[in-house]
Amino acid sequence: MGTTIKDTIRKQGHDKNVPLYFPKIADIKAAASTIAKVAHVTPLQQSIRYSKKFNAEILLKREDLHRVRSYKIRGAFNKISSLTQEELKQGVVCASAGNHAQGVAFACNHLGVQGTIFMPVVTPKQKIDQTKMFGGDWVNVVLEGDTFDDSSKAAHLFCEAQNKTFVHPFDDPKTIEGQATVGLEIMNQSEVQIDYVFVAVGGGGLASGLCATFKELSPKTKIIGIEPEGAPSMTKSIAAGQLVELPEIDKFIDGAAVQKVGGYTYSICKEHLHKMITVPEGKVCQTILELYNRDAIVVEPAGALTIAALDSFKEEIEGKNVVCIVSGSNNDITRTAEIKERALLYGNLKHYFIIRFPQRPGALKEFVADILGPDDDITHFEYSKKSSRENAPAVVGIELKSPEDLEPLMQRMKANNFFGDYLNDKPDLFQYLI
Missing domain, CATH: 3.40.50.1100 (Rossmann fold)
Structure with missing residues (x-):
């Protein structure tokens, strides 16, 4: 074969x-x-x-x-179990975004092998805590880099310097x-x-x-x-x-x-x-x-x-x-x-705008009563009053019940002079403001 x-x-x-x-x-x-x-x-x-x-x-x-809540225990345990006694004694190193780390940690604890686990700094805390829990005293967790690839490079350098065996998360x-x-x-x-x-x-x-x-x-x-x-x-x-x-x-x-x-x-x-x-x-x-x-x-x-x-x-x-x-x-x-948030944005149900609010009492009430639809909901609001201007901008996030509600909402904003800009299709500005 x-x-x-x-x-x-x-x-x-x-x-x-x-x-x-x-x-x-x-x-x-x-x-x-x-x-x-x-x-x-x-x-x-x-x-x-x-x-x-x-x-x-x-x-x-x-x-x-x-x-360990993922399939990664399979590959990690199989790899570490295949090592010689000398390799096991020397210890193992791995890099992981979280799941492979837990598999390696469990294997190290089960087999009595010292392990050093490199994980990105941005790894969810839950995965870091679980890795430490499964590994106990047999593993040391090192947070390094912003991505798996950053952690992997650091782990390889450490592995070579310490003459340990690298337990690869996928390419072995x-x-x-x-x-x-x-x-x-x-x-x-x-x-x-x-x-x-x-x-x-x-x-x-x-x-x-x-x-x-x-x-x-x-x-x-x-x-x-x-x-x-x-x-x-x-x-x-x-x-x-x-x-x-x-x-x-x-x-x-x-x-x-x-x-x-x-x-x-x-x-x-x-x-x-x-x-x-x-x-x-x-x-x-x-x-x-x-x-x-x-x-x-x-x-x-x-x-x-x-x-x-x-x-x-x-x-x-x-x-x-x-x-x-x-x-x-x-x-x-x-x-x-x-x-x-990502699910609503993908489903065209969450929309962000720059709204121009007239600087007079009752402007926000008018926006809520006359501009928003009956099922629309304000989920984000940032406003800073500028007393020397006629209008002041606010970043407003609105959740809709249906994607079809967007166009009528924008038309009402424009007709009543509230519309400033639509942010969803401006990724650079969107990332900066939201």
């Missing part, structure tokens, strides 16, 4: 700078035996609501239900083989032929593992990779035919926001993914809120990517059997306000 795939890659043209590797099913099964010591088999649940919505059999692989054969065990479980749990598997792509470790498992056990299954719109590193690399490092990314979906994917993972994904797509961060936020409010499922942004992508395939998946990997649930409650 491995030889055939390597020959295929060579015929199609292989980037010499990218490692030539494809997971063997025997190694994936060995990883499953190793991981069984610490990770239970996660449920494969039918979603009645999404199945009805898309007229398909939608199954959720609940990787968010691991003790043992990590990939560990993540591939998700596919083995799906095959064992499903009573039907799986037509599609939707998987979130950050560095590409899980996607690579699923490609290997299904190519061997269910070659007709199509693997769909999903990235955040603001961090399309795998999408750009596949389109360019080579590894691409993005100069800037949106870090909001921290579990899937990397500037450069791995060499191993790129090599596998570019040949074996059926399709790569991106999903807007706002759409992901809508899905997070929907899952919580309607299904009582708590997911982190990366964990909602696969379900958020279903709308883009609604015609293609009709009547099919579809698995969405719910990759993690390490969400910080302090992010709820931002998640709601």
